[in-house]
Amino acid sequence: MSWQPEIDELHKREKIAYQMGGKENVNRHKSRGKMTVRERINSLLDKDSFHETGAIAGNADFDHDGELRDFQPTNVIIGRGKIDNRKVVISADDFTVRGGAGDLESMEKQVYGELMAHELKLPMVRLVDGTGGGGSVTSIDELGYAYVPVNPAWDHVVNNMGRVPVVAACLGSVAGLGAARVVASHFSVMVEDISQMFIAGPLIVKHGMGQDLTKEELGGVQVHRSSGAIDNVVKTEKDAFEHIKRFLSFLPSNVWKLPPIMESTDSPDRKEGELISIIPKNRRQPYKIRTILQMVFDKESIFEMGSHYGGDTVTGFARLDGHSVGFLANDPIVGGGGLSVKACNKIERFVDLCQTFHLPIINFVDQPGLTIGLAAEKQGLIRHGVRAISAIYQATVPMIEIILRRVYGVGGAGMINGHGLHLRYAWPSGDWGSLPIEGGLQVAYRRTLEESDNPQELLEKLASQFESFRSPLRTAAAFGIEEIIDPRDTRPLLCDWIVDAYELLPELLGPSRHTMRP
Template sequence: MSWQAEIDELREREQLAKKMGGEERVNRHKQQGKLTVRERIDTLLDPYSFHETGAIAGKAGYDEQGDLTEFTPANFVVGTGRVNKRKVVIGADDFTVRGGSMDGAVTSKQIYSELMAKELKLPLIRLVDGTGGGGSVKLLEDHGHTYIPINPAWDHVMDNLQNVPVAAACLGSVAGLGAARVAASHFSVMVEDTSQLFVAGPLIVKHGMGQDLTKEELGGTEVHRSSGAVDNIASSEEEAFQQIREFLSYLPDNVLKLPPVLPASDDPDRREEELISAIPKDRRRLYKIRAILEKIFDKDSIFEMGRFYGGSMITAFARLDGHPVGVIAPDVYKNAGAMTADSSEKIERFVDLCQTFHLPIVNLVDNPGLEVGLNAEKKGTIRKGVSAITAVYQATVPMVEIIIRRVFGVGGAGMSNGHGLNLRYAWPSGVWGSLPVEGGLEVAYKRDLEASDNPEELRQQILDRLNKVVSPLRTAEKFGVEEIIDPRDTRPLLCEWIKDVYELLPHQLGSTKNRYRP
C-alpha cells in the first residue's frame, strides 16, 4: 500500500499554486513592468534557497465525487530563504490574485510569517503589493454583516520591531493596511514608476476630500522621496532588493547576536591627506560631507537611509575595519546643517534603530543648533529636537563624537550625552558656544556699534579679538574638550576604538528597555 497517489495530488496542487492568478492576470501584471511574486522571491533570495510554507493554501472547488476541479492559491506567499547565506523569513503579496487584498487570502499566512520571524528570531522581509486589508464593500452582501477592524498580527509586528530586523518593499499600489505594513519596518523602499503608497487610494480621496489625483500624484515616489513615509527610492525592483540585502548585511539576525563583522577590506591605518583641508577656514564656506565620510570609513561601505527626508542630517550604516557602525553627520548644504523638525525625527528613529541592534554610533558633528524662524516654530521644532536629544541621551550603545566644526545651542549640545564619559574628539576647525560669535556680537555689542563712527571697522576689531578666544586650543587648556586631533588621524583612531567597542558589546545583548517605534 503506497501513498503515491496523495503525493501526486500534492504535487499537482503545488503546480496549480505556482500559476498564481492565471495566465491572463500574470501577463497583465508583467506588462506594468512588475515581477511576479515568485520572480521577486527568486531575485531577492540566494539561488535555490527558498523553502515555502503553506504552498497549497487557497480556495478549492470539488465535483460531486469530491475530486478537485479548480484551485485559486492564497495571495500571500510565505517561507524561509537566505540572503547572503543568512536565513530570513519572507512574506510576499501576490497582486495577480484579488489584487493582494486580504479577503482573497488565507489571512493566517500573513500572521504566520510574522510569528515565524518572531519565534525563530530571524530577519523578516515583507514584499508588499496590495491593500492587505478587508477588501471590497461588495463583500458586505456576501457576509451579511460588518465587523470592527483589527490589524492582523499587529502584536507580532510590534514584537518583531524590538527583536529582529524588518525590511519592507512597496512594489505596487499599496494602501491602508498594506501601507502600514511598509511603514512598520526598520527599512523601507519604493520603486520609481511602479510603486505608490497611500492611506487611501485616489477614488476614496476624490469622493471624500474632493481632490482629483492620479496614483502617482497622490502617493508616487516623488511624493514620498522626502515625506519620511519610506526610507529609500529604487529605480527598479532589482535595485530595491539589492538595497534590502545591503541593509540586512549590517544587522544581526536578532537582538541576541552581535552585528556581523566582515573580513577587513581596507587598511585601518589609512590616513587621507585631503582631510587636513576638508573644512574651509572661512566658516561661511560649505563643504561636501559625503566626500569626508568616504575617507574615514571602509571603502564602499556606506549605506545611506532617508537621504531626502530631513536632509540637513545624514543617517547611514558603514564599516570600520569590517565592523558595522551607525553614522550621523551633517549636510551643511541643507538648512546649514541645523536640526529641523524632520531631521530631528530622522535622528531619533536612527538612534533607536542602532540601540535596538547594538550598532555603535559615530557622530560627526557640525551643528549650528535647532532651526530657527517662524517656519521652524510652526513645525514644533523644539519638541522634535528634544525628542531626538532624548534618544541620544537614553542610548546605551557605544557612541563617539567627532566635532568637525560647529557645536552651538541646544541642538549641538544634544549630539552626545555630556554627562557620561562623553568620548569625543575635535578637529582644529571646531568652534562652539551658546551661539556663534558672528551673530552674538551684534547683540552683545549693540550699543557700542550704534555709537561708533565706523561700526564696520569696530565690528571687525571685536570679531578678530573674539576669534582668538574661540580657538579650540583655548578650550583644551581648560579640559573643556578632551582631545584635539589631526583630521587625518580620524580613521586610525576610530578603527582602534571599534575593536574595543566590539569587545564590550556582548555584555549589552538582548532587548533594550526603550522600545523601537517606526
C-alpha cells in the first residue's frame, strides 16, 4: 500500500499553483514591465533557498467523483528563504490572481507570515502588489451582510516593528490595507513607472471627492518621493531588491542580536586632506555634507534613507571599520540645514530605528536651530522639534557628536543629550551660542541701537567686539567644548570610538522601552 497517489495529487496542485493566475493573466502582468511574484522571490532571495508554506492553499473545484476540475491558488505566497545567507520570512502578493485583492485564504497566509517572522525572530520582507484587503462592496452581496473591518495580523505587524527588521516594496497599484502594509515597516521602497500607492484608488477618489486623477497623479513616485510615506524610490524592481538587501545588511536579524560586523579593507587610520578646508571661512557659504560623509565612513558603505524628504537633514547607515552605524547630518544647502517639520519627523523615526536595533549613532552637526517664521509657527514646528529632541534624549545607544560648524538654540542643543557623557568632537570651524551674533545683536541691543545717532556704525562696532569672543578655542579654554580636533583626524577617532561602542551593546540587547512606530 503506497501513498503515491496522494503525492501525485499534491504535485498536480503544486504545478497549477506555480502557474499563478494563468497564462493570459501572467502575460498581461508582464506586458506592464513587471516581474511575476515567483520571479520576484527568486530575484531577491539566495538561489534555491526559498521554502514555501501553503503553496496549494486556494479555491478548488471538484467533480462528482471527487476529482479536481479546477484550482485557483491564493494571491499571497509566503515562506522562508535567505538573503546574503541570512534567513528571512517573505510574503509576496500575486497580482495575476484576483488583482491582489484579499480573500479568506490569502488573509490567513498573511497572518501566518507575520506570525512566522514574530515567533522565529526573523526579518519580515513584504512584496506588495495589490489592495491586500477584502476586495469590493460585492462581498456584502456574497455574505448577505456588511462586516465590521479588521486589519488582519495587525497585532503581529505592530509587534514585529519592535522585534525584527521589516521591509516592504510597493510593486504595483497598492491601495488601502496594501498601502498600510507597505508603510508599516522600517524601510520601504517604490519603483518608478510601475508603483502607485494610495489610501483609496482614483475611482473612489473621483466619486467621493470629485477629483479626477490618474493612478500616477494620485499616488505615483512624483507624489511619494517627497511625501514621507516611502523611504526610497528606484528605477527598477531589481534596484528595489538591492536596496532591501543593503538595508538588511546593516541590521541584526532581531533585537536580541548584535548588528553585523563586516570585514573592511578601508584603513581605520585613513585621513583625507581635503577635510581641513572643506568648511568655508565664510559662515554663510554652504558645502556638500555628503562629500564629508564619504571621506569619513568606509568607502562605498553609505546607504541613505529618505533623501527627498526633509532634505535639510541627511539620514542613513554606513560602516566604520566594518561596523554598522546610523548617522544624522545637517545639509546647509537645503534651508541652511535648519530643522523643519519634515526634518524633525525624519530624525525622530530614524533615531527610533537605530535605538530599536541597537545601532550606534553619529551626529554630524551644523545646526542653526529650528526654522523660524510664520509658516513654521502655523505648522506647530516646536512640537515636532521637541519630539525629535526627545527621541535623541531617550536613546540609550552609544551616540557621538561631530560639530562641523553651527550649534544654535533649542535645535542645536537637542542634537545630543547634554546631560549625559556628551561625547563629542568639534572642528575649528565650530560656531555656537543661543543665537547667531549677526541677528542676536539686533535683539539684545535694540534700544541702544534705536537711540544711537549712527546705529549702523554702532552695530559694526558691537559685531567686531563680539567676534573676538567667537573663537571655539575660547570655549575650549573654559571646557565648554571637550575637544577641538583636526578634521582630518575624524575618521581615525570614530573608528576607535566604534570599537568601544560595540563593547557596550550586549547590555542593551532585547526590545526597546517602546515599540517603534512606522
